[in-house]
Amino acid sequence: MIDLADLAVLVEAVQQGSLSAAGRRLGLTPVAASRRLAALEAELGVRLVHRTTRSLSLTPEGEAFLPHAEAMLDHAEEGRAAAAPGAADVSGVLRIAASVPFGRKVVTPMLAGFLRAHPRLRAELRLSDALVDVAAQGVDVALRFGELRDNGLVARRLADNPRSLYASPGYLAEHGSPTTLDDLRRHACLTVPGSTHWAFERHGRAVRQAVGGRFVADSVDALHQASLDGLGIVLLSEWNVRDDVDAGRLAPIGLVDAAVPDQGIWAVLPTRRFLPRRTRLFLDAFAAHLAAAPAPEP
Structure with a gap:
């Protein structure tokens, strides 16, 4: 029988580009992540990835199987959410990256209430004015402003940013x-x-x-x-x-001949698929928090 935890290692390894990065996101050591991938390959009877010390790539069999692995994880996550819709059933670690002032003034106050509403959830807030590599650093959601230069990123606009x-x-x-x-x-x-x-x-x-x-x-x-x-x-x-x-x-x-453009507040995600329920709940709650903020004076 296929283990969902083994599937998660495969999907994360492909998304992150390495088994060590996948292990960081899933809370596994590199050795444990490698063993889980090997167990999945043994269960299927095929080699799914070519891996070296520095790179990882899918075999033809791996490319064919990956969409099915993602679908199985998506369905399992949705099934858990349907079976246990209560707030107390949300657990795990939510890793958020934001700029120093935004994290201090906006994100932290919101997280206080969010964590009280979800007592089994833990939050890790990483603050830096530099751009964070979402995939490489195992971040679930990065909060950013303005146009996104990397078109390969998955982004969701949360609110205006006057x-x-x-x-x-x-x-x-x-x-x-x-x-x-x-x-x-x-x-x-x-x-x-x-x-x-x-x-x-x-x-x-x-x-x-x-x-x-x-x-x-x-x-x-x-x-x-x-x-x-x-x-x-x-x-x-x-x-x-x-x-x-x-x-x-x-x-x-105020200038009579020009205005400062609105950059927007964006959530940048490592992937559109297999988005943990805790991440979806945070995004919805944070968007509501931003919408409830006092409107700027005209």
């Missing part, structure tokens, strides 16, 4: 407030290293404006703090500065 220019009242009192794109040339703009332009929309078309300043940082939190300290103008998401705007520590800047 953004704007902001500066401290002290900076604006000393330097004035820009009203046009060209005005930004004469202001201190807070950017990441290597960034020389900001993207805007004008009459439905994308435009780029050259910007520069005396302070750059590879941390969104650092740029945010620099704007609070009066070092210049920053481009940030509304969710990141809502409290500062309400308290008068930052002021939004």
Whole structure:
């Protein structure tokens, strides 16, 4: 009889590109993952993959069997969900990747209630302003902003992400407030290293404006703090500065000839098939959490 755990190793190994990566996602050692794949091949009586120390590829028999393996895992997952639909039946580890400020200000508060609703579930939140390799690092869902450059990724748009220019009242009192794109040339703009332009929309078309300043940082939190300290103008998401705007520590800047485009908040997934129920529940709950957030001031 085919073991579903053996099937999971095959599917994950193909998706991740190696048995060791599959083992990390499934909580197995490389040796245990290799044994499970060998057991599946022995059960079927065929060799499913060619594997070396650095690569893994399907045999013709493996290519023919893979869709059936994925379907069996999908059906098993749906069957478990139908038989045990209660929240308490969701278990395992949910691994989420997000940027530092988004994870701290938006994801963590949502996870507190989500974990209370699912007492058998554990969450592992990995925060970094750098892009995470979802497949290689065993992440279930990565939360990102803007257009996705890798068309091979599986992505789901969760919500809008309104953004704007902001500066401290002290900076604006000393330097004035820009009203046009060209005005930004004469202001201190807070950017990441290597960034020389900001993207805007004008009459439905994308435009780029050259910007520069005396302070750059590879941390969104650092740029945010620099704007609070009066070092210049920053481009940030509304969710990141809502409290500062309400308290008068930052002021939004509107331009008469252009607007900052909405990047969207996206969930990036390692695969569309065999999506664990805990991941589906998180995505639905997080989208609802974002929808319930206070609307930005006009």
